[in-house]
Amino acid sequence: CPFRxxxxxxxxxxxxxxxxVLILILLxxxxxxxxWLLASSFLRVSPRPIRHWAAASGLVAGxxxxxxxxxxxxxxxxxxxxxxxxxxxxxxxxxxxxxFLRLPVTDRQHLTLAGLxxxxxxxxxxxxxxxxxxxxxxxxxxxxxxxxxxxxxxHEARGPLRREFGRRPAMVVLAVWCLVAVxxxxxxxxxxxxxxxxxxxxxxxxxFNTVLVMALMVGGLALHLMLxxxxxxxxxxxLRHLSRHDVLTGLPNRRLMQEEIAAAWSRHARHGExxxxxxxxIDHFKRVNDRHGHGVGDDALVHVGRTLREALRSDDCxxxxxxxxxxxxxxxxxxxxxxxxxxxxxxxxAGAPLQLADGQSLTLTVSIxxxxxxxxxxxxxxxxxxxxxxxAAKHAGRDR
Numbered sequence: 001c002p003f004r005x006x007x008x009x010x011x012x013x014x015x016x017x018x019x020x021v022l023i024l025i026l027l028x029x030x031x032x033x034x035x036w037l038l039a040s041s042f043l044r045v046s047p048r049p050i051r052h053w054a055a056a057s058g059l060v061a062g063x064x065x066x067x068x069x070x071x072x073x074x075x076x077x078x079x080x081x082x083x084x085x086x087x088x089x090x091x092x093x094x095x096x097x098x099x100f101l102r103l104p105v106t107d108r109q110h111l112t113l114a115g116l117x118x119x120x121x122x123x124x125x126x127x128x129x130x131x132x133x134x135x136x137x138x139x140x141x142x143x144x145x146x147x148x149x150x151x152x153x154x155h156e157a158r159g160p161l162r163r164e165f166g167r168r169p170a171m172v173v174l175a176v177w178c179l180v181a182v183x184x185x186x187x188x189x190x191x192x193x194x195x196x197x198x199x200x201x202x203x204x205x206x207x208f209n210t211v212l213v214m215a216l217m218v219g220g221l222a223l224h225l226m227l228x229x230x231x232x233x234x235x236x237x238x239l240r241h242l243s244r245h246d247v248l249t250g251l252p253n254r255r256l257m258q259e260e261i262a263a264a265w266s267r268h269a270r271h272g273e274x275x276x277x278x279x280x281x282i283d284h285f286k287r288v289n290d291r292h293g294h295g296v297g298d299d300a301l302v303h304v305g306r307t308l309r310e311a312l313r314s315d316d317c318x319x320x321x322x323x324x325x326x327x328x329x330x331x332x333x334x335x336x337x338x339x340x341x342x343x344x345x346x347x348x349x350a351g352a353p354l355q356l357a358d359g360q361s362l363t364l365t366v367s368i369x370x371x372x373x374x375x376x377x378x379x380x381x382x383x384x385x386x387x388x389x390x391x392a393a394k395h396a397g398r399d400r
Contacts, residue, residue: 025217026064032224033057045235052096053227059089060220079138080121087117087145093223094149100230101160109152117145135200136191143188150181165233173226180219187212246320248298249305257319257327258379264331265379272374276338278328279369279386280308280345283398285324288362296356300364303354311348312341326366327386335372342368350399365399 036054040047063085066078091110098105124137154177161170190198190208197208244256252260264275282288282304289297301324308318308326317329328345330338346368353361369389371382393400 022064022068022213025213025220026061026068028217028220029057029061029064032220033061039231043231043235045231045238046100049096049100050231052092052099053224056089056093056096057224059085059092063089076125080125080141083138083142084117084121086142087149088114090146090149094153097153097157097227101157101164103156103160113145113148117141135195139188139191143184147181147184150177150184154178154181164237165230169229169233173230176222176226180223183215183219246305249302249320251305251309251326252317252319254319254321254327257317257321257329260317260319260329261379261383264329265373265382268373273332274334275373276330276333276335276341277371277373277382277386278330278338278342278345279371279383279390280318280326280328280366281368281390281394282324283365283367283394288364292356292362296354296362300354300362303352304349304364304366307349307352308345311345316341327383338370338372342370346399367393367398367400369393 033054036050036057040050040054043050063082066073066082066085069078071078091114095105095107095110097103120137120141124141127137154174158170158174161173165173187198197206200206200209244253245251246253261277264273267273268275282300285297285300288300301320305318305320305326308328312318312328313330315331317331319327319329321327328342330341333341346366349364349366353363355361367390369386369392371385371389373382
């Protein structure tokens, strides 16, 4: 260890390790590409967008390899080709997000941006090596494309993100995208204002580039975390939907209906808002299965569920409770309105025969029991009263 003449350790100068951080980012992006490829193989949620993001990480990794090779390979590779790969990675990233969010895929814009990026890179390569114009043009290629992709993505994805994932998750994701876009443009502005410090190629070991690549490492990690967050949220929402909806008919199941009944009962208890509960059962459903098979029985359940849903008001809810039994919650409904709505549902099912594969039709009927709040002391009693009224309709001859 070298000592100064007075025996003390020398004062360390600021250390710059841009190439080392570039290698770390390269490892990060390579791991991200591998993780996305594995996810696309094992997860059935959004495999196409995930493959896009794996390709984007691969393009970034390729650009970083060239950046880290500054001084060892021709300048056209470490400057121009590397910058083009980075911009192409953000084009692929944006396209994957368009597919993920079910937005229109703007391939014409992507091709235009890719062509413009290549054209600027060729222009910079044609300029004299080391010229200030060439350096600024190279930085423009590396910053404007990614920043533009992210800025346009924030604008077009704002609505779909809020509708699918809610306001808070959407705000977090959009804020990260905005910060990364601002960071890219800040680099170009810094190159204009302080060219001696900020206009050096990113692979050159300077203090500014060290700070820059560290910011890029954090930004790349944040981008992948936001993408993973969106995939996890979509998977969680899908699992939540499956746990609260009937697989066959797509209607709410017993669990969700019980939550809806509890919420309606709470409004009734606080504000006196009346509501009605209808217990609906398909008549002679066992005969349908015995005569036509369980496949037709499943079609009958789907058909009746669809008919009930289409005949209801938008504020009302219908659920499949199990077997051939359905339940309908009528909100803000008087006793007379509930009885009239129940009759409408009965007539709708009877008037819409199920069309069979052999060209014949199968007429189905339902029996309905009606219970009202007020009129029950608790939600469970309301459901019991509806079931009792349903049994009375069955015993009275069905189809009533």
